[in-house]
Amino acid sequence: MMNPRPRILAMMAKYWFVGDVKTRLAAKVGLKRSADLHRLFVLHLGRTLIATLGSSTDHCLLSVTPESVFPLLDLEPDLQHWRLTPQSSGDLGERMSTLFRLNLQSGEVPANMVLVGTDCPTLTPKSIEFALNELNDHEVVLGPAQDGGYYLIGLRGPWDSRYQSLFEGVPWSTESVFNQTLDRAILGGLRTSVLPLAEDIDTIECLNRLREMLAMSLPSTPNAHLAEQIEVILAENVTPKQFVTKKVVIVGGGVIGLGLAWELASRGAEVELLEQHKTNESTSRVASGILPPANLVTATDSLDQLRGLSHKMYPSWADRLQKETGIDIGLRRCGGWYLADSPGERATMIGMADYWRELEIECVQKSVEDLKSAEPALSHWLSSQVGITIWWVPDEYQVCPPALVRALHNACVNAGVKLREQTTVYDLRFDESSASVRVGDDWSDADAVVVCGGAETGLLTEKLRLAESLVPIRGQLLVLKTSSPLLRSVINIGNRYILCRDDGHTIIGSCEEEVGFDRRTTSDMIDSLREFATSVVPELRSAETIETCSGLRPLTFDGFPMIGRVPETQRVFVAAGHYRSGIHLAPGTSTCLADQILNLTPPIDLAPFRVGKQQIK
Numbered sequence: 001m002m003n004p005r006p007r008i009l010a011m012m013a014k015y016w017f018v019g020d021v022k023t024r025l026a027a028k029v030g031l032k033r034s035a036d037l038h039r040l041f042v043l044h045l046g047r048t049l050i051a052t053l054g055s056s057t058d059h060c061l062l063s064v065t066p067e068s069v070f071p072l073l074d075l076e077p078d079l080q081h082w083r084l085t086p087q088s089s090g091d092l093g094e095r096m097s098t099l100f101r102l103n104l105q106s107g108e109v110p111a112n113m114v115l116v117g118t119d120c121p122t123l124t125p126k127s128i129e130f131a132l133n134e135l136n137d138h139e140v141v142l143g144p145a146q147d148g149g150y151y152l153i154g155l156r157g158p159w160d161s162r163y164q165s166l167f168e169g170v171p172w173s174t175e176s177v178f179n180q181t182l183d184r185a186i187l188g189g190l191r192t193s194v195l196p197l198a199e200d201i202d203t204i205e206c207l208n209r210l211r212e213m214l215a216m217s218l219p220s221t222p223n224a225h226l227a228e229q230i231e232v233i234l235a236e237n238v239t240p241k242q243f244v245t246k247k248v249v250i251v252g253g254g255v256i257g258l259g260l261a262w263e264l265a266s267r268g269a270e271v272e273l274l275e276q277h278k279t280n281e282s283t284s285r286v287a288s289g290i291l292p293p294a295n296l297v298t299a300t301d302s303l304d305q306l307r308g309l310s311h312k313m314y315p316s317w318a319d320r321l322q323k324e325t326g327i328d329i330g331l332r333r334c335g336g337w338y339l340a341d342s343p344g345e346r347a348t349m350i351g352m353a354d355y356w357r358e359l360e361i362e363c364v365q366k367s368v369e370d371l372k373s374a375e376p377a378l379s380h381w382l383s384s385q386v387g388i389t390i391w392w393v394p395d396e397y398q399v400c401p402p403a404l405v406r407a408l409h410n411a412c413v414n415a416g417v418k419l420r421e422q423t424t425v426y427d428l429r430f431d432e433s434s435a436s437v438r439v440g441d442d443w444s445d446a447d448a449v450v451v452c453g454g455a456e457t458g459l460l461t462e463k464l465r466l467a468e469s470l471v472p473i474r475g476q477l478l479v480l481k482t483s484s485p486l487l488r489s490v491i492n493i494g495n496r497y498i499l500c501r502d503d504g505h506t507i508i509g510s511c512e513e514e515v516g517f518d519r520r521t522t523s524d525m526i527d528s529l530r531e532f533a534t535s536v537v538p539e540l541r542s543a544e545t546i547e548t549c550s551g552l553r554p555l556t557f558d559g560f561p562m563i564g565r566v567p568e569t570q571r572v573f574v575a576a577g578h579y580r581s582g583i584h585l586a587p588g589t590s591t592c593l594a595d596q597i598l599n600l601t602p603p604i605d606l607a608p609f610r611v612g613k614q615q616i617k
Contacts, residue, residue: 005157007132008103008113009053010061011082012096013042015069017296018603019313019591023320027266028204029234030600031591036233041121041201044226047078049116052125054081057132058111061085063099069297093167101159110157112136116143119200120151121226122210127195128152134193140166140185143195148175151198162188173319248597249274249437249444251425251460252452255284255401255583256575258408259590260450265415267598272418272446274425274439279409283454284401284582286477286551288497288507290490291397291584292336293361302608303560304359307581309604310588314397317587324414327407330400330501336490337371338391345494346389353391366390377486381536396490398499401583428461428572435571448597450573455517455554457562457576464566469614470577472552474513476521478529480506480543491536498533506540508533512553521548555579556614563589563609564596573597574611 014021016039019031026034050060062082064073070084088098096115103113112135114128127143134141135156140163143152155163165184170177185192201207207230214227246269250257253275265271275282296308318331338353340346356363371390372379382388412419427438428449435449451457451464455473458466485500500506508529526548534541556562556577566572575593578585592602 005136006058006107006109006111007056008059008061008111009049009057009128009132010063010085010099010103010113010115011042011046011049011118012063012087012099012115013065013118014038015064015066015072016042017312019296019309019588020316022202023316024203025201025207026591027263028268029207030595030598031603032595032601033233035603037201037207037230038118040226040229040233042118043076043078044121044222044229045116045118045123046082048222049123049125049128050078050081053128056129059083059103061099061103063087063095065095092172093170096153097164097167100155100163104155104157104159107157112154112156114141114152114154116152117200119202120145120198121201122213122223123151123198131193131195137191138193139163139190140192141195142178142182142185142192144178144197146197146199147202148179149173149177149200150181151200152195153181160190162190246270246447246598247272247445248448248450249435249446250450250452251428251437252454252457252576253277253279253409253419253421254282254452254454255405255408255586256454256578256589257450257452258284258405258412259586260452260575260593261417261419262408262411262415263590263594264597265412265417267594269598271412271416272420272444273412274423274437275419275421276424278421279405279419280402282405283551283553285405286475286549287401287583288477288499288509289330289399289401289404289583290336290492290497290499291399293356293363293393293395295359295361298359302605305604306561306585306588306592306609309592310585311395311397313587313591314399318399321404321407321411325407325410327403327410329404329407330398332398332502333394334396334398334489334499335392335394336396336492337366337375338393339371339491339493340389341385341387341493349389349391356393362394364392366392375487375489375491377537377539378491380538398490398501399583400501404583425460428463430463430566430569430572432569433571435569446571448571448573450575450593450597452575454576454582455552457554457574464572464574465615466562466574466576466611468616469556469562471514471555472517473555473579474515474518474550475510475553475580476513476525476529476548476550477510478508478526478533478545479547479549480508480533480540481546482506482539482543486537486539493532493536496529496532498536505546506533506537506543517552519550519552521550553579553582558613560609561585561589562611562614563593564606564611567610567612567615577614 016035018035021038022034065087067086087095114131131141131154139156141154145151217223250273261271261273294307294311299305299308340349353363436443436445482504487500490499554577561577562574595602
């Protein structure tokens with residue numbers, strides 16, 4: 001008598017970092033609630049499946065990304081009977097195929113293996129049992145989801161080379177995923193069983209249908225308990241206003257204003273954005289786009305939490321903008337090299353490296369030969385340096401600010417934002433219950449007004465009492481062009497840097513000059529930047545000069561941006577003072593302030609960024 005085929009049940013999930021899961025649902029219920037709902041679905045499904053299938057299944061695997069959260073998962077009682085296993089690198093297809101291949105190639109007797117997602121929290125043990133049994137007579141079993149993907153895939157072991165086609169080159173997160181996978185299975189001659197259709201809970205409409213279905217559950221059943229927990233999460237600090245369309249006027253069309261307008265419009269608000277110039281002329285485009293490493297999980301300082309939230313959100317932001325506008329914002333995890341060639345810079349970097357390690361951010365000291373190998377264009381310059389100290393930080397990103405501004409502009413238009421460029425706001429009036437802006441001789445009322453005017457925020461009206469709370473700091477950039485990029489990563493030397501875009505544009509900066517509202521570039525500073533760049537990368541001497549530019553960065557007295565409601569009113573908000581981090585902090589600022597405007601609880605506490613402490617009495 002043959003031994004029965006072993007059975008492997010695997011569940012794949014993202015960890016519930018705020019801002020990193022269920023972003024479409026978050027547009028309606030807020031980032032924190034969407035993360036809490038995702039966590040609830042994972043725990044509920046994990047508890048339900050293990051209770052019924054745990055004793056009849058040889059292995060129950062939980063594959064959660066990233067691996068660093070495993071200690072946190074040990075604290076979740078509902079998951080303690082699952083065997084944690086790390087996910088590989090790569091896209092969703094690569095991670096799934098690796099998980100299948102590793103488990104189907106092991107063991108003396110080939111196994112049946114089913115992998116489920118966690119977006120269908122009411123998936124029943126009976127349906128998993130059926131899928132496992134179907135693999136006795138089929139090579140593949142698929143559970144189609146209503147959004148065009150699938151909630152379950154099962155393979156009959158051992159691993160077959162034909163299986164690889166099911167995971168390579170699939171347009172993940174599109175409505176054609178299931179159909180393409182089924183077609184590939186059939187073309188590969190794989191006997192395939194298809195399960196009943198189910199619905200992933202990714203949007204507010206899906207969630208409301210789930211709530212209606214669960215409302216009919218018998219008391220004291222798992223689904224009744226799930227229904228109660230969903231309502232608890234949705235009721236937390238929520239008022240009916242959160243689902244009411246509100247008119248919001250945003251003054252300022254830089255990356256903060258555009259990001260907030262897009263976020264609010266995506267949630268159903270009526271948004272009008274007023275920019276005195278053109279959005280592509282804002283200070284936001286005059287930025288390097290360097291996103292230093294950050295870690296939301298370990299951050300305790302409020303500013304680090306905001307930076308960590310934004311850093312975590314950027315990949316999903318870039319993905320959403322690409323899908324909605326077709327524009328690649330140039331987000332690259334390129335890593336950063338930090339070089340110190342003086343005792344002062346070395347002491348500063350030693351302190352910074354220690355701080356990053358406390359935050360569990362990878363920062364490794366490297367040799368000159370390591371850097372030469374990674375960045376050959378620096379070899380000549382490095383050979384002349386004595387006593388230089390080098391660190392490598394792999395989690396540094398870069399983004400292309402002009403492309404980001406264009407993408408946000410187009411996303412706003414697509415979302416229905418009334419975007420008025422070359423429109424000057426002359427005044428703002430407000431009291432405890434109302435707010436209006438004046439354009440020309442006309443006043444326009446709004447449910448909320450948000451001032452995102454960068455360094456000029458305090459100049460809009462004396463009523464804000466912010467005229468002396470923001471100091472404009474000029475920064476100048478030099479942009480050169482070569483036929484191909486000369487550097488792979490960001491090179492940071494003291495307070496200056498060099499980085500290359502994919503198209504060969506090389507950005508050199510920067511400086512900090514307190515010159516009031518003077519936006520002009522100066523030949524002395526541009527020449528200094530050129531000399532710095534060409535000494536470090538000699539090949540840049542023949543590069544074409546594309547642009548010299550400058551912008552005013554808004555600095556506050558305590559270094560914290562102002563994000564939140566103006567104390568004297570419920571209707572006026574400010575988002576300004578991000579200094580050199582406006583590009584980096586845009587996703588976190590936009591989502592947190594949108595939550596506050598819509599009477600939701602932001603994923604991080606905005607009290608440390610309150611406007612009142614910056615006001616001049």
